[in-house]
Amino acid sequence: MNLFDVYPINDITIVKAKGSYVWDDKGEQYLDLYGGHAVISIGHTHPHWVKRIEQQLEKIAFYSNSIRIPLQQQLAEKLGNISCKETYQLFLCNSGAEANENALKLASFHNERKKIIAFSKAFHGRTSLAVSATDNKNYIAPVNETENVIFLPFNDEDALDACFKKHSKEISSVIIEGIQGVGGINVAEDSFLKKIRALCDEYGAVYIADSVQCGYGRSGKFFSHDFSGVNADIYTMAKGMGNGFPVAGIIVAPHIKPKHFQLGTTFGGNHLACAAALAVLEVIEDEKLIGNAVMIGKYLRDELLSIPELQNVRGRGLMIGFDVPDELKDLKKNLLWKQKIFTGEAKPNVIRLLPSLALKKKDAEQFIEAVKEEISLLIDK
Numbered sequence: 228m229n230l231f232d233v234y235p236i237n238d239i240t241i242v243k244a245k246g247s248y249v250w251d252d253k254g255e256q257y258l259d260l261y262g263g264h265a266v267i268s269i270g271h272t273h274p275h276w277v278k279r280i281e282q283q284l285e286k287i288a289f290y291s292n293s294i295r296i297p298l299q300q301q302l303a304e305k306l307g308n309i310s311c312k313e314t315y316q317l318f319l320c321n322s323g324a325e326a327n328e329n330a331l332k333l334a335s336f337h338n339e340r341k342k343i344i345a346f347s348k349a350f351h352g353r354t355s356l357a358v359s360a361t362d363n364k365n366y367i368a369p370v371n372e373t374e375n376v377i378f379l380p381f382n383d384e385d386a387l388d389a390c391f392k393k394h395s396k397e398i399s400s401v402i403i404e405g406i407q408g409v410g411g412i413n414v415a416e417d418s419f420l421k422k423i424r425a426l427c428d429e430y431g432a433v434y435i436a437d438s439v440q441c442g443y444g445r446s447g448k449f450f451s452h453d454f455s456g457v458n459a460d461i462y463t464m465a466k467g468m469g470n471g472f473p474v475a476g477i478i479v480a481p482h483i484k485p486k487h488f489q490l491g492t493t494f495g496g497n498h499l500a501c502a503a504a505l506a507v508l509e510v511i512e513d514e515k516l517i518g519n520a521v522m523i524g525k526y527l528r529d530e531l532l533s534i535p536e537l538q539n540v541r542g543r544g545l546m547i548g549f550d551v552p553d554e555l556k557d558l559k560k561n562l563l564w565k566q567k568i569f570t571g572e573a574k575p576n577v578i579r580l581l582p583s584l585a586l587k588k589k590d591a592e593q594f595i596e597a598v599k600e601e602i603s604l605l606i607d608k
């Protein structure tokens with residue numbers, strides 16, 4: 228049997244990883260500023276994470292949600308404290324798309340409405356409702372086409388106002404990434420998130436903060452939406468939550484009440500996933516990784532801003548993007564194949580940095596040197 232060929236891939240086989248480094252099957256070392264697509268939060272194979280998962284594996288890996296799983300409560304408490312959302316309620320699932328699917332569905336159960344506001348360049352996942360709220364026609368199958376999702380321009384307060392006025396009590400939820408990831412590192416303005424909060428309050432809609440990529444400390448705050456100073460009703464999270472172990476969740480404000488059987492999952496919140504997620508939060512706290520993301524992120528942005536060939540350097544914390552002009556279009560490729568550095572991208576010309584929150588200064592320096600070297604070589608050509 229062959230694999231179903233859905234991705235273009237780099238011809239590299241990674242067999243080992245540690246911290247911000249990965250190694251291929253030929254023993255070549257790479258610096259990882261991509262984090263396996265923003266997933267590696269505390270560093271590859273962090274010893275505390277490995278130990279906690281191993282110890283849990285010896286005891287019990289899985290039992291269904293029909294019994295008490297105290298690890299879930301421990302995770303809820305720890306997450307509540309670190310995120311300063313102590314009064315919120317945690318529902319655990321397995322992936323980012325699933326988290327958004329559950330959030331959109333819960334909002335609709337809550338206010339018994341159908342319409343969703345999403346934004347240009349949004350990416351919310353591949354499952355049916357999440358993909359309907361994703362602004363890319365190529366991902367939306369005919370069966371996912373719906374009139375219930377309204378797309379508005381990102382950061383456009385007037386368009387949002389007008390939409391709420393027009394549809395008023397039909398709007399169930401507004402879903403927005405605090406920093407768009409797949410869309411190319413576009414930061415939601417604080418005033419825009421405040422406006423969403425105010426309009427959701429006025430019209431009884433639910434504000435959903437998709438924090439799948441920009442959450443879990445990556446931006447320099449636990450949720451990037453926190454920069455605005457207002458709370459969302461539901462935060463969705465995945466990626467960094469398990470540092471590579473598949474675990475995801477939503478946290479739900481206290482005014483949205485749970486009803487039995489509205490949401491559910493077989494695998495979500497299993498013992499092993501909770502152990503991995505707890506290990507991640509313990510390391511984020513012990514090693515002060517959110518502070519590190521602020522510091523190293525600032526260093527990277529300042530250095531990138533000082534490189535005149537790069538355009539529109541942007542982002543927060545360790546979620547950084549910049550535009551690469553056409554004459555440097557091989558930069559990403561050269562960083563990988565010549566400098567042995569993984570970076571992310573966004574179409575058509577954005578390089579995205581999504582490293583571990585534990586990225587060291589010396590690694591950031593290595594990256595900046597590599598970028599400068601490759602730019603000068605490309606210019607000399």
Ligand SMILES: Cc1ncc(COP(=O)(O)O)c(C=O)c1O
Nearest residue numbers: 322323324350351352408439440
């Ligand atoms: C903002 C955002 N939401 C949702 C998703 C979907 O997450 P998953 O691939 O875990 O389903 C992604 C994935 O890249 C994402 O970046």
